[in-house]
Amino acid sequence: MTENSLATSGADLELVGIQKRFPGFTAVENLDLKIPAGSFFALLGPSGCGKTTTLRLVAGLEDPTQGKILIGGKDVSGLKPHKRQVNTVFQSYALFPHMTILENVAFGLRRRKSADPVGKAHEALRLVELDHVADRKPAQLSGGQQQRVALARAVVNRPALLLLDEPLGALDLKLRRQMQQELKQIQQEVGLTFLHVTHDQEEAMTMADTVAVMNKGRIEQMGAPEELYELPRTVFVANFLGQSNLFAVDVVGGSDQVLHTDLLGTRISVPRSRSERESGSITVGVRPEKMTLGTAPVEPDAGLNAIGPGRVTDVSFIGVSTQYTVELPGSAPVQVFQQNLQAGPTAALGDEVWLSWRVEHTFGLADDRLETGALTADLSTQAIAAHAALGE
Incomplete structure (x- = not known):
């Protein structure tokens, strides 16, 4: 023009x-x-x-x-x-x-x-x-x-x-x-x-x-x-602007730069600069495309958050990526988007898997932490409402 x-x-x-x-x-x-x-x-x-x-x-x-x-x-x-x-x-x-x-x-x-x-x-x-x-x-x-x-x-x-x-x-x-x-x-x-x-x-x-x-x-x-996408501040923004995996956790310690939280015995770390709250019961999250899915336990690494084992309950191939749904104890179903860099999926339906992501990709939200069941139900309701609004 x-x-x-x-x-x-x-x-x-x-x-x-x-x-x-x-x-x-x-x-x-x-x-x-x-x-x-x-x-x-x-x-x-x-x-x-x-x-x-x-x-x-x-x-x-x-x-x-x-x-x-x-x-x-x-x-x-x-x-x-x-x-x-x-x-x-x-x-x-x-x-x-x-x-x-x-x-x-x-x-x-x-x-x-x-x-x-x-x-x-x-x-x-x-x-x-x-x-x-x-x-x-x-x-x-x-x-x-x-x-x-x-x-x-x-x-x-x-x-x-x-x-x-x-x-x-x-x-x-x-x-x-x-x-x-x-x-x-x-x-x-x-x-x-x-x-x-x-x-x-x-x-x-x-x-x-x-x-x-x-x-x-x-x-x-x-x-x-x-x-807004990389650093949402509330549950609503995290779920309306894209998808997020959210975990209800308790802050148990940390350093000047990082908070350490507990999810049923598993440590999840979040940078202090990326968290709206720094004590008590909080909600932390990570975007599905930031996560890596593997079929073996993750080697300990201070720069990684790792959870598992979980069970794959859905696999959807969408061309550029494969979307996995993974059931984990104490959490809503977790979504993982894995880019298709190789032929065939990383895991199949029913496989036992472990998930990991970089600590710097974690965010902490401002909302009062909900109990796990309520969090799951609330997010399901919001997801349905958002998809309905988008005509999906």
């Missing part, structure tokens, strides 16, 4: 003490958030967590119960939607079927009596690489092309802030991944501030500079995608 004069400066967005109550429940609770100008920010969470309500508050489609919304330092809390420098791209493209693509993109400019609406519409279509279909009707375009037209129509008005409400949800997987890359490229080229609402963790991590994980109207954790 080439440089264009649509490039503009985005504005920062600040939410100060935002609360939104509906009869019978609170959708957003004391939300403080600042999104720097020109950034690609994602609000991620399951259905009902408050992310879409937050987006509607910013757009002016809902009024906050309390708090302020500032765009570019200006309080817009009391302004009507059309008075805010904001445009929204929805999952439904909402294109006018009787108009050409060019007319759809130029429509808002003409209503505002902007100078040279046709020239600006062509420029926006060139940005999304669709100027060659300017004279077609929406029905003659694919879903991905229609979504790009909707984006061109939003960008052509040069808003300071672009809101994306599950914009790729109606596309098939391959097209969705292609559009993720294109949206990110367009955002960098145009320089607008993007606020993207999604329940799709891969979409948020692929596109956003910063991700905020929402749960029950609050932000549980916010940061760069890799930071």
Whole structure:
């Protein structure tokens, strides 16, 4: 894509003490958030967590119960939607079927009596690489092309802030991944501030500079995608953003750098810098792809955590890796993702196995430790809810 004069400066967005109550429940609770100008920010969470309500508050489609919304330092809390420098791209493209693509993109400019609406519409279509279909009707375009037209129509008005409400949800997987890359490229080229609402963790991590994980109207954790994935702070984040193996343990000692914990007589160590809590009963975790599965006991090594023996209860070959489920005493079933670097699986159904991983890949969570059975049940419920929200 080439440089264009649509490039503009985005504005920062600040939410100060935002609360939104509906009869019978609170959708957003004391939300403080600042999104720097020109950034690609994602609000991620399951259905009902408050992310879409937050987006509607910013757009002016809902009024906050309390708090302020500032765009570019200006309080817009009391302004009507059309008075805010904001445009929204929805999952439904909402294109006018009787108009050409060019007319759809130029429509808002003409209503505002902007100078040279046709020239600006062509420029926006060139940005999304669709100027060659300017004279077609929406029905003659694919879903991905229609979504790009909707984006061109939003960008052509040069808003300071672009809101994306599950914009790729109606596309098939391959097209969705292609559009993720294109949206990110367009955002960098145009320089607008993007606020993207999604329940799709891969979409948020692929596109956003910063991700905020929402749960029950609050932000549980916010940061760069890799930071949230590698170092989740709560059980919810650890399980919503990818999968995690979690263990209920007791802190039994340690050094300046490392905590030592006990899992039914087995030592699991976690770096102090990677643990939210340092004493008592805590929950520690490790991502499935960080673990190694073997059919012999693991040699003692201060740099390794090792547990076992366990029993393989499921083996799933998925091409790049094989996924194992291992039953271990005193733990929820453990998931191990092993890259397929050799022909054939490492272990078969029913095999006795030992698991290990580097100490530096362990993390300790902030939540109060649940009893093992409750932890297993709670995680199962959350996993089901997360997969349902993701349409899996």
